[in-house]
Amino acid sequence: MKVKICGITDLDTALAAIECGADALGFVFAESKRRITIEHAKKIIRLLPEDLLKIGVFVNEQKETIEKIVEDTGINAIQLHGDESPDECTGFSTPVIKAISIGTAKDLLKVDNYGCEYLLLDSPKGKYRGGNGTAFDWSVAAGHRVKGKKVILAGGLTAENVSKAIGMIHPYMVDVSSGVELDGKKDKGKIKRFIDEVKGRKRNGNLHYAR
Incomplete structure (x- = not known):
């Protein structure tokens, strides 16, 4: 199971997340309390694997x-988290992740309209389009299989609930931001606990498995 830590704003946190086993890092260029400048993102990304x-x-x-920021910073995938149409998600130079807000089962009907390699299932928008710390009703998407796409699960995930979410949705990757923060800042201990839970690592002599 792969893990994305989103809302990275400093090199120290980025390197700590990688050391803990993160497979992906997210850099927010949209309105958000975790927004990062192009120049700062570039400085961090050039030092990453x-x-x-x-x-x-x-x-x-x-x-x-978007393409200019891709070129300037070195990001190698883009996540479109707005109202982008299927046509607006095509023709990019990097793989595209389209975020879909899931409120009811009807929202899942949208996923087949997108030809992106990745689909991210998230909770309905709050103040911002993501990272609001709220989960959607996972039972809505339980058992729903998206053919030909890699599903990323986001929205209100924490070390305490991520195993349950994985067991219900069976995603390709899980995405966390506020769930590994303390007082609005990324917390290395929470990042480690979250990744350990997802990866099924040993803790205190017991083996924890995440399906």
Whole structure:
């Protein structure tokens, strides 16, 4: 099971997350309390492993702007977290992750309209388009299989509930931001506990498995 730590704003946290076993890091270029500048993201990304998935998060941004940020920063995947249509999610130079807000089972009907390699299932928007710390009703998506796409699960995940969520949704990757924060800042201990839970690592002599 793969893990994405989203809302990275400093190199120390990025390196700590990688050391704990993170497979992907997210950099938010949209309105958010975790928003990062292009220049700062570039400085961090150039010091990260080349094969790490470095994801830029955008909301209703112009394609030309996104491609310029990809070129300037070195991100190697983009997450479109706004109202982008299926057509607006095509033709990019990097893999695309389309975020879908899940409120009811009807929202799952949207997923087949997108030809992206990845689909991210998230809770309905709050103040921001993501990272609000609320989970959607996982039972809505339980048993729903998306053919030909890698599903990423986000929204209100923590070390305490992620195993249950994985068992119900069986995603390709889980995505966490506020669930590994303390007082609004990324917490290394919470990051480690979350990743350990997902990866099924030994703790206190007991083996924890995440399905």
